[in-house]
Amino acid sequence: xxxAILSIDEQVVAMKAAWPQFAPRRIDRRAQFARWxxxxxxxxxxxxxxxxxxxxxxxxxxxxxxxxxxxPQNVEGQLPHVxxxxxxxxxxxxxxxxxEWSPAMTISSTIVPWALDWLTCYELWLMTxxxxxxxRHVGSEFAEVTESTL
Amino acid sequence: MNIQxxxxxxxxxxxxxxxxxAEIALSVQLPPSLHDxxxxxxxxxxxxxxxxxxxxxxxxxxxxQGSMAIDAxxxxxxxxxxxxxxxxxxxxxxxxxxxxxxxxxxLEAALADYPVQRVLRQTRCVTLFYADKMHxxxxxxLRLYDTLxxxxxxxxxxxxRRSADDRLVDMNAYGFAQWYASKTPLELRMAKEFHRxxxxxxxxxxxxxxxxxxxxxxxxxxxKNTATLALQLLKRFRNIRYAxxxxxxxxxxxxxxxxxxxxxPNISLSAMLIRLANWIIRDxxxxxxxxxxxxxxxxxxxxxxxxxxxxxxxxxxDEFAGHLREFVCSLEAMRNGEMFPNMMMxxxxxxxxxxxxxxxxxxxxxxxxxxxxxxxxxxTRRGGVLLPTAAAVAASTVNPAVSAAQPHTFFGRKI
Numbered sequence: 001x002x003x004a005i006l007s008i009d010e011q012v013v014a015m016k017a018a019w020p021q022f023a024p025r026r027i028d029r030r031a032q033f034a035r036w037x038x039x040x041x042x043x044x045x046x047x048x049x050x051x052x053x054x055x056x057x058x059x060x061x062x063x064x065x066x067x068x069x070x071x072p073q074n075v076e077g078q079l080p081h082v083x084x085x086x087x088x089x090x091x092x093x094x095x096x097x098x099x100e101w102s103p104a105m106t107i108s109s110t111i112v113p114w115a116l117d118w119l120t121c122y123e124l125w126l127m128t129x130x131x132x133x134x135x136r137h138v139g140s141e142f143a144e145v146t147e148s149t150l
Numbered sequence: 151m152n153i154q155x156x157x158x159x160x161x162x163x164x165x166x167x168x169x170x171x172a173e174i175a176l177s178v179q180l181p182p183s184l185h186d187x188x189x190x191x192x193x194x195x196x197x198x199x200x201x202x203x204x205x206x207x208x209x210x211x212x213x214x215q216g217s218m219a220i221d222a223x224x225x226x227x228x229x230x231x232x233x234x235x236x237x238x239x240x241x242x243x244x245x246x247x248x249x250x251x252x253x254x255x256x257l258e259a260a261l262a263d264y265p266v267q268r269v270l271r272q273t274r275c276v277t278l279f280y281a282d283k284m285h286x287x288x289x290x291x292l293r294l295y296d297t298l299x300x301x302x303x304x305x306x307x308x309x310x311r312r313s314a315d316d317r318l319v320d321m322n323a324y325g326f327a328q329w330y331a332s333k334t335p336l337e338l339r340m341a342k343e344f345h346r347x348x349x350x351x352x353x354x355x356x357x358x359x360x361x362x363x364x365x366x367x368x369x370x371x372x373x374k375n376t377a378t379l380a381l382q383l384l385k386r387f388r389n390i391r392y393a394x395x396x397x398x399x400x401x402x403x404x405x406x407x408x409x410x411x412x413x414x415p416n417i418s419l420s421a422m423l424i425r426l427a428n429w430i431i432r433d434x435x436x437x438x439x440x441x442x443x444x445x446x447x448x449x450x451x452x453x454x455x456x457x458x459x460x461x462x463x464x465x466x467x468d469e470f471a472g473h474l475r476e477f478v479c480s481l482e483a484m485r486n487g488e489m490f491p492n493m494m495m496x497x498x499x500x501x502x503x504x505x506x507x508x509x510x511x512x513x514x515x516x517x518x519x520x521x522x523x524x525x526x527x528x529x530t531r532r533g534g535v536l537l538p539t540a541a542a543v544a545a546s547t548v549n550p551a552v553s554a555a556q557p558h559t560f561f562g563r564k565i
Contacts, residue, residue, distance in 0.1 A: 018553070021533065040533025043166040044494060046487045049533075069492060077564020084565055092562025100558045113529050114558045117522050120535045121560070123491040124515040128508075132519020135560025 003104035008032045008055060011107050018108035022051070032056070037064065042116045043123050049115055051107060059107050061091040061115040069126060076131045081118065091118045095136055157415030159337025159376050162344065164536070167484050168419040172344065173510035174502050175373075175382050178224040180233050182352045184284055185372065188218065188235055191286060195264070195278070199239065202260040208242035210293065211300065215323035217385075220330045220406055221373055224382045227389040227399070230505055232283040236275070238323055240291050240302060250305035250316045253290050261288070273308050274319075292318070300324035301451055320453035326403070329449050333410035334375035341374045348372050377413035380422040381406060383502070390503050391473045397462075400470050404446045404456040405430070424481050427474045434471040438464050477501060525555040 006014075008027065012034055015022055022038030032055035040049055047066070053059040068089070070078035082089035093114035094100040101110055121133035162172035180188070196212045199205040216236040217223040226232040245253050258271040261278065268279040275289040291302035303318035373379050384405055392399045405426075412426040437444045444467050448454035461467035480497045483489045489497065498507045521527050521537055528536040531553075 019531070019533070038533065041487050042533060042535040044484070044487065044491050045489070066490070069490065079565050081560040081562045082565055083562050086565040089565060092560055093558060095559040095561040098559055109553075110556060110558070112533075113553070113555060116529060116533060116535050117527065117555070117558070118560065120527075121519060121522060124511075124518060126490070126492040127495050127511045128515045130512075130515055130519075131560075132515045132522075133560055134519070134523040135562075138561070138563050 003102070005055070005103040006106065008034050008053075011053065014106040014108045015112075018106075019112055022049075022112065040116060040119070042119045045123065047119055049112075049119075051111055051115070053107055053111075055103065058096070058101065059111045061093060061111055061118070062088065063091070063119070068122070071126070071129065074125075074129055076125065077137075080125065080131050081121075081135055081137070091115055092135075093118055157335075157337055159340030160416060160418055161339055162376070162379065162419045163347065165418055165420075169537075170498070170507075170510050170514060171383060171419050171423070172347070172379065173513055174386070174498070174506050175224075175379050176344075176347055176351050177506035177509050178230065178382065178386050178502075179348060179351075179372065180223040182349055182372075184233060184282065187282070188284065188286075191280070191284070192237055195237070195261075195286065195288060196239075198264055199257075199260055204244075204256050204260055205241075208244050209239055210242055211238070211240040211324075213238055213240075213300075213324060215289070215327065217402060217406075219323065219327035220334075220378065222378050222381050222385070222402075222406060222409075224385050224389075226285070228393055229283070230503065232285065234285045234287065236287045236289060236323075238289050238291050238302070238304075240293055240300065245290070246292055249307070249312065250318055251307035251309055251312055253305050254307055254309065257288065257290050271309060274304055274306055291321070294320070298322060298325055298450060319458075320451065322448055322451035322454055325450040326407075326448050326454070330406060330410045334377045334413045335415075336374045337376060337415065340376055340379075344373050344379065375413060376417065376419055376422045377409045377426070379419055380412075380426050381409035383419075383423055384409075384426055386503070386506075387473075387477055387501050388470075390501060398460040400430075401456055401460055404460075407446055407449065407456060408433075410449075420481055420485050424478050424485075427478050427481075431471050431474050431478070434467045438468055438471075443467065522555075525557040527555050529553050529555070 008029060012024055012027060015024070015036060019038060022036040024034055025037050026033070026035040028034070034053055036051045038049055040047055048064040050062045050064050051059060068079055072078055079089060081092045083092055093111060117133060121131055125131045162168040192212065192214070196209060200209055213219070214236065215238045218235045223233055223235065226234050241253070248256070254271055254276065257276045258269065261269050261276055264278060266278045266280050270277045270279070272287070275287040278286040278288070280286070289304055291304045294301045294303060301320070301322040304321050306319050307313070307316040373382070385402055388400055388405070408430050409426055412422070412429045414422070414425070417425070434444055441464065443461050443464065444457055446456045448456060461470070480489070480501070484494055495507065495511060518537060526538045528538065530536060
């Protein structure tokens with residue numbers, strides 16, 4: 001049996017319980033849309049993180065500030081594991097092919113912690129030039145696992 | 151009834167900044183193989199000396215001094231893998247009738263055929279140079295009777311001929327080590343975790359598990375207290391800042407004295423490092439304000455002056471205070487999350503050296519990335535990511551503010 005799809009109100013309640021610092025900036029019940037903004041410090045620096053979700057679409061995570069740093073000529077690209085546009089990228093937090101996220105899941109238990117993981121790997125990538133959190137880039141469909149931790 | 155619990159210390163690997171500082175400290179640490187060798191070498195040198203005619207029945211005590219006595223040994227200035235270790239050889243009556251230079255020459259002669267790469271007589275000791283880059287300083291001393299335990303006179307003679315500057319210098323290294331130990335008691339949680347990593351770092355994972363899980367509380371931990379870890383980092387910072395300077399620098403024993411003063415239980419490594427540096431800055435500022443040189447003496451032997459050869463001028467002490475101010479400023483920015491990780495790396499490289507900082511970051515990236523790939527990380531309610539140390543895992547079972555991870559795979563493009 002398939003799990004029930006969660007409404008925006010249910011997502012908002014779950015978010016408030018798990019991450020009180022993520023204030024809903026906009027809730028549109030008719031369009032079943034919500035936008036949250038919260039400050040986090042996964043490891044070394046603080047970030048203002050935005051989460052947008054409209055029922056029927058994939059949730060999106062963005063870093064509002066500070067601007068994400070690029071590393072030109074890095075083997076992982078100037079900024080790895082994001083969706084364009086380059087000037088305002090969305091974080092790529094799960095692999096759609098693996099069905100890791102579904103609308104029956106709470107954003108609070110998936111997208112927010114996965115964004116924290118992304119930020120952690122991003123900081124380590126800035127420090128070492130290596131993306132050690134694993135994953136897969138578009139265009140590498142035949143590669144089962146891309147980056148290694150070695 | 152009030153029960154006083156001994157402070158266990160904070161695990162430096164629980165906090166991101168402390169973690170990288172602790173990894174840096176691990177990189178400059180005397181490795182387990184050399185630590186074990188050092189002990190056997192002390193015994194071997196003593197046996198060798200006692201087998202010579204000049205020293206037979208004339209060694210009253212043979213004990214470590216300096217960093218080895220307080221478990222604060224790090225690599226020598228200008229190197230990443232050379233270590234200076236010190237022992238004091240307290241000598242008997244026969245040597246009381248000799249001049250400082252005669253004692254040093256006698257010691258040099260007794261060690262001349264010792265199986266090391268080189269034997270070198272110095273102003274206050276004879277140094278043995280081993281092939282694995284360990285240097286062992288043997289300092290002869292004469293006990294000062296009717297004083298505190300092991301208060302002694304050590305030899306000072308530049309040679310090769312007798313000089314008016316030759317003298318015996320008061321010291322009590324043994325007493326200082328005991329004073330330091332009393333100020334920096336064992337912090338079990340911190341010491342166990344650091345000891346485990348120390349062995350692990352050297353590829354001794356199996357020994358790390360066996361040693362740390364089954365040892366009694368009084369195990370011979372390499373670093374017992376957060377203040378000592380901070381002391382090692384401060385010494386490394388000094389070594390790097392003065393890497394291209396050939397003159398005298400702020401002496402390690404003086405920094406150790408301040409670590410003893412600044413030690414406080416259960417504070418983070420970065421906070422301890424800032425506290426230690428600030429303590430020294432304040433004392434230098436105070437001395438300079440009154441136009442004086444910084445004066446630091448052994449707290450249990452006032453004639454044993456730690457600052458007898460440094461600072462040579464007020465400008466020299468002010469320069470060191472200036473370096474420390476910059477250091478504190480950058481550490482505070484890191485603690486407050488005001489420095490981006492790439493800037494933080496540049497700063498840490500400038501403070502502790504390129505190779506050890508790169509190695510520390512690589513170690514952390516591999517470990518943290520691996521944990522994220524295996525969904526072993528935890529999250530705090532305020533948006534922090536915790537690694538699965540024992541304390542963090544325990545917290546997740548009792549603390550609703552810590553939550554576990556769900557597996558996921560990073561996707562997307564390279565832009």
